Amino acid sequence: MTTSAEQEGKRRGRRPAGADTKNALIEAAREVFTEQGYEGATVRAIAKRAGVDPAMVNHWFGGKEGLFAQSVLQLPVDPAVIANEIASGDINTLGDRVVRRFLTVWDSTGGGQFAALVRSVAGHEMAVHGLRDIFLKQIFMRVAAKTGADNAMFRATLVASQLIGMGMVRYVAKFEPLASNDIDTMAAAVGPTVQRYFTGEIASPS
Template sequence: MTTEPTAREPRRRGRRTSGEDTREALLSAARREFNERGYDGATVRRIAERAGVDPAMVNHWFGGKGALFTASLEVPVDPTVLIAGVVDGDPERIGERLVGGFLQAWDAAAGGPLITLLRSVAGHPAAARMMREFVTSTILGPVAAAVAPDRQAERMSLVAAQMIGIGLIRYVMELEPMASSDHASIVAAVGPTVQRYLTAPLP
């Protein structure tokens, strides 16, 4: 039996008349799909179907599922640029660059959906899953794969505890002096710990 498309999620074929309409439709569909299925469960094809466009439009507008996920959270930092900035350079200062990159992302996102999502993680499983997948799947996973000598999943979770912890303390709880500390001070304090989690021998 064929199910008729609902008014809420019309299944159109072909391109929309406005490129911006297509982009917004993809973002709206992506937010619903990621919320319902998580990052790993969502597919480009299903997102495109919900938006009523060809799957090729995802690559055209966003370059792939990862970038679409980031855009759906309105993260003001390109993860590929952040990852490249962390991985490239002195291997002994990866932890410092990672902490600095996260601080820049958190600060730039202040007042936006990413911080709203962070505030919601304790009471909403879907928000917790999306935050976890943003941190691990789009940023820390690729970093750990590039620099960690072993036990990548374990190292990634240790670093995630630091990064999400900074976000919660600085932007949600606003606990001083972390809330008003400059980036250099936080990087100097936390960077060596993150470096150890990523590259040093683990117990």
């Protein structure tokens, strides 16, 4: 199938918008993010380096955050997809869904992907900025906005704190029994925490 994006690519005499374009963008993104940092890197500069139309970044990655997620952070799943999955469904089982979704993704790589994420965050200012945009703005803020709760950003950072800590103990420190407990057990224990951070009473900073 030839997409309109591919036709556009050919019309302009650039690379076709297939897997080649996607890979070229990922390679170029790694270079430009490394050179310019997360804030400094622009979609335009990355597309230019890859020799493709800037529109291809939105087409394949939904924007700069998505491209960063899949190039530098090498996340296996598009953050926007996770956000939509989590935000749809019963608001009262939000915490349960979030814990299950993240553990399922992280468990699928034996925790290797989470550990790589922590190393990149501990080592690079760039990864921190990118992660903040992806996890907080793309995922948690979107969910918090849907719940209509106040203090959305504080709630989002609290959710992030519990999920990151769960990943640290499960995949990096490997403290038992948390490291080996099945996802049902983890969701029953940690789900209510995430639920409360999203929809429960959370006092504003004094």
